[in-house]
Amino acid sequence: MNNFGDDLFGVVCTAAARKYWGGDPRLVCPAIQGVDARYTMPCWYPARLYGTSGPFGQVSRFCSFARALSGSDVLVMGGGSVIGGSSRTSFRRRMMVSAQKAGKLKLAAVGVSIGPIDNAEAEDDIADFVSRFDYIAVRDKRSYDLAVKMGVAEKTHLGRDLAGLLPPVAVADTPRSGPIRIGVAPCNYNVTNNNYAAPDKQALLSALTRELGRLAALRPLQVDIFSLNEHPAHGDYALSSTLERNLLQRGIPARVRRYRGMSPLSMVQAIGECDAFVSVRLHGAIVAYLQGIPLAIVDYHPKCRDFADEIGLPSALRIPTGDGLSTAVANALALMLSPGNEPTLSREVYSQQAQEIFKCAPWSVNSAVRASPMSFARPDLKAG
Known part of the structure; x- marks a missing residue:
């Protein structure tokens, strides 16, 4: 889909x-x-x-x-x-x-x-x-x-x-070598239909461009921009491309990673390559959390707030609407790259x-089986 x-x-x-x-x-x-x-x-x-x-x-x-x-x-x-x-x-x-x-x-x-x-x-x-x-x-x-x-x-x-x-994926004890890899997952949401106080999408892109530029002046960066919804009209590719262009114009290495042509598990692996993750898309944030990646979530919908509340995400890692959008993004980036700011609920x-x-479903045949990780098909397995 x-x-x-x-x-x-x-x-x-x-x-x-x-x-x-x-x-x-x-x-x-x-x-x-x-x-x-x-x-x-x-x-x-x-x-x-x-x-x-x-x-x-x-x-x-x-x-x-x-x-x-x-x-x-x-x-x-x-x-x-x-x-x-x-x-x-x-x-x-x-x-x-x-x-x-x-x-x-x-x-x-x-x-x-x-x-x-x-x-x-x-x-x-x-x-x-x-x-x-x-x-x-x-x-x-x-x-x-x-x-x-x-x-x-x-x-x-x-x-x-x-x-x-x-x-859950085991978190590496030693940091990866090379530039810090920041993942960003935009979302082409509709503010008028949302009935929720959400940041303006273009203002958010501007804040991300500005603050990632400031961070790049202090340390080497690679920005991976994830287009997680590839619907031609309602998807995220246009926003992702705009952010990529803005960053490249500032001399910041950036690339769009499109979901089109990938399997879900391949995209999970791609998100797992990041050192920190800023997500508007809820499932970008959840997958980053499950892989132990420091994350910030943009509070554009009640489901984002609910998830942040459920896992005990620090308030400074929740990017809200308002005039202080750039400050919120800057604070979130700094906090993600500092130790000791993990969610309170363990993965x-x-x-x-x-x-x-x-x-817990009434027709479960394995209700007495101890909870254990499930096995999945290889990411490159073709659907039959």
Whole structure:
């Protein structure tokens, strides 16, 4: 689907469903490079066509979802901010509810957020929707509190983001040689649709350019800019290219690392090559955290704040909106490159709690198995 975060959900959900549920899951999407799984779309079907807004894309997604409903015992919403006011008009939701009412399958959600919710009417509507689920594992305390308020506490598990199912990587005792490698993951978010106080995207790019330039005057730098969403209209490549151009004009070595053509696990490895990571994209931040990379997150959405709260990220490593954007970026860069500013929640605990997402499901066949890292296909494995 050319979206790193969404594709990463496919990787971990496939492995976890096999290990903890004894199932052979189908992913409701076209084939993802490097993910050995069954799909609701033929392996030859182009992901770029599946995601378009035109009639071909719409028909593709409808047929894919209809196939998912056919012959499945449980339909699982896997990861993301997928239970909110914007889902009310979704054809997927209507199809899910219709199938559940007819007794054709059970509904579940793992590693999701609930909300944001705009008003009482929307809250009542979402409460009715989630009441139809047999199991919900949310990824943050705010969502759990909403689930309790909606009267579904008995079927709700407070877990972690699905990316936490990636096994933690051992942190090197000695620093890497050569220039400090700073990773940056922009996000082409829409402030007007966000309903959240988010930094202006261009102002953020300017602040990053300015402060990375100041840092480069003090020590050798290499800046890797990660375009994690490759959607032609809503993706991050244009922002990434602008930042690359700005840095190169200042004489700072920089390159864009595009997700297009990569597997999710290859991108995980690429993020792991960084010495510090500034992320607007949530899953850039989560993957950096799981690999023990010092990180700062841009607070553009409640899900970013929720993650920072859950892991105990120091406030100076959360880049907010406001007039002091350059100062916030400068402070975050300095703090990331200084020892002793790690999140308070250990990566190992986060990973163990993420496995409970699947182990606590009522149909888990491995609930008594000790939590352990899962095995994944090699990053270069071609989807069949």
